[in-house]
Amino acid sequence: MKKIKLYCFIVISMSYIQVRAQQDVTYTLYNYNMNVINPAYAGVGETPEFTSNFRSQWAGLEGGPEIQSFSAGVPINEKIGLGFSIVNSSVFVLKEIDVTIDFSYKVPVTETLDLFLGIKALGGSLVQVDLTRAGVENDPLFTENISEFNPNIGIGAYLRGDNFYVNVSAPAILKTNRYEKESGIATEATDKLHFYAGAGYHFSLKNDMIFTPSVLTRMVSGVPLSMDISGTLNMNNTLEFGISHRLKESISGLVFFKITDSVRAGYAYDSSITAVKDYSGGNHEVILKFNLINSKKQSKITPVDELTDPILSNN
Numbered sequence: 001m002k003k004i005k006l007y008c009f010i011v012i013s014m015s016y017i018q019v020r021a022q023q024d025v026t027y028t029l030y031n032y033n034m035n036v037i038n039p040a041y042a043g044v045g046e047t048p049e050f051t052s053n054f055r056s057q058w059a060g061l062e063g064g065p066e067i068q069s070f071s072a073g074v075p076i077n078e079k080i081g082l083g084f085s086i087v088n089s090s091v092f093v094l095k096e097i098d099v100t101i102d103f104s105y106k107v108p109v110t111e112t113l114d115l116f117l118g119i120k121a122l123g124g125s126l127v128q129v130d131l132t133r134a135g136v137e138n139d140p141l142f143t144e145n146i147s148e149f150n151p152n153i154g155i156g157a158y159l160r161g162d163n164f165y166v167n168v169s170a171p172a173i174l175k176t177n178r179y180e181k182e183s184g185i186a187t188e189a190t191d192k193l194h195f196y197a198g199a200g201y202h203f204s205l206k207n208d209m210i211f212t213p214s215v216l217t218r219m220v221s222g223v224p225l226s227m228d229i230s231g232t233l234n235m236n237n238t239l240e241f242g243i244s245h246r247l248k249e250s251i252s253g254l255v256f257f258k259i260t261d262s263v264r265a266g267y268a269y270d271s272s273i274t275a276v277k278d279y280s281g282g283n284h285e286v287i288l289k290f291n292l293i294n295s296k297k298q299s300k301i302t303p304v305d306e307l308t309d310p311i312l313s314n315n
Helices: 002-022
Strands: 049-056 066-075 080-091 094-110 113-129 146-160 164-170 176-179 189-191 194-201 209-220 223-235 239-246 250-258 263-272 283-291
Touching (some): 094 146
Antiparallel strands (some): 049 066, 049 283, 080 094, 094 113, 113 146, 146 164, 194 209, 209 223, 239 250
């Protein structure tokens, strides 16, 4: 019986790995860490900004997916921004580390409208599959580990107005094989082109409050369309909270707040509406942002689309 359960868990995990290989990690707090999926956001603010994110899926299930990311954005001048991102993700026997350097360029369209164009380059993914962790003895399918590096590039665009934003990106353009059947190991997965498209609008309310509905769509060939529909309320530029619905997948609550003028933090909890809800305690996500602020400026929480910009740049 124990062996049967082990094989069932392996089958479920490997199925997730194959899906994960086709569709990259999804974040609930993506609006606060956009340059991970869109290089056009790199260094678009007035001061350097550093972001750390941790996400745990299927809480309570050993070997469930976990993602840690760290990103930075630095404005070089009024038009050029540089950044980098490191994403470490793991699930059961699969571990992947993505490292990229981002470049963005600002193209003023009108006095109140800016277009940022970005590229991810000089990086790629290191994929490691430790099949010996499956704990299966005397089975040739689980005796050989895999480790390989896949270079990649990405592009993105970010259109920002006074009260709205639109963004599109393809963070990994090249189609690459993560691992495939070789030496008797029956595993296969392929990276496919991911296309992201999002938008949002800021509605100014009374008492220094701003309501922002937004949407982000992920499109991958051979994978069902994924869409996040969110709404957040910004209160006096110090506290922001809201809800998000990932269609046919989950319902989430999130909060983002200022700790000091240079430090902000956020938390999100996802409650699954799929069959996995019967076996896990949901998904948890935490984010921490740090700005190197100018002493002449003050910090505030900007509307959702500009949270990758240093908070102090909009005073």
